[in-house]
Amino acid sequence: MGNNKREGLFLYGSLEYKDENGKTRKIQSPNSDYDLYIRDAVGQFHGIAADQWPESKTSNLTTGDHNSGWHFCKYPFYSDDDTEQMQSDYTEIRLAEVIYSLAECKFRKGQVDEAAKLLNSVRKRNYPQESWLRNLYAPEGQVQLTESELLDEWGREFFAESRRRIDLIRFGKFNTGSWWDKSADTDNHTEIFAITREVLNANHNLVQNPGYSK
Known part of the structure; x- marks a missing residue:
């Protein structure tokens, strides 16, 4: 993929790059100063070694950090001088x-x-x-x-x-499936999105969709 410069659909492990001086560096967490090592797990890993696990084994959507979970890159963000635009195209339909x-x-x-x-x-x-x-x-x-x-x-x-x-x-x-951090839903009201508060406030004739707070 990408003229043989990229292979696969996921980012994981340590992510290396060359700085302006040609020195190899590793991408760091945007919130801290530790090197990222992206794992196939969710938890508070922070800067611990790649072969170590955190003391807390709690794992859910609220306990992850920037090391948690492989990142998919089917449509990667290539280098671009324009910080307001994405260089790579995104397919709408194939x-x-x-x-x-x-x-x-x-x-x-x-x-x-x-x-x-x-x-x-x-x-x-x-x-x-x-x-x-x-x-x-x-x-x-x-x-x-x-x-x-x-x-x-x-x-x-x-x-x-x-x-x-x-x-x-x-x-x-x-609504019927369950997985790592989710149980099956009690009904199917989330098949239809809620009407946003801004829209409801703009038109008082509208009624919120069933299952959502009014």
Whole structure:
């Protein structure tokens, strides 16, 4: 990727760069003076060594620091002299999204084989030809295309492209799942956003969406 200057989708570990004098330095925390070592974990690591763990094992969305969690860089911020602009482009929609949308339509109409072939037309680029049989969807491969697998495939192909929320809502999974720091919701009112306070104050005829404070 990037003319062979960058590989992969994540930033992790120590992040090195060359300063104006050509000396190799490591990126530091923006709030402190310790070198970052980005880990696949969430906690208060601060400046401890890469092979050490903090005394407190509490791990949730409120206890992380700048070392916590790998950073995705599918659309990285390249160097730019203009501090007000981002040099790299950000994709709004890709051809693969059109193909996957058509595949989902066919899947929901019961045309599973046709949906699978459409998905495979994109997936083939991810695997060497000799492994297509075990990685592509049937009938061209051995993987069975189910509704759950289709949702997973949306997530894999469009990771970090700001569409996971709408996919989960469309498949009825947005409020039902639980993970590391989240339990399943008691209802589905968050499928619709709240109306902001500024908008409500500007028009008293508006009523807040169900489930949100008025």
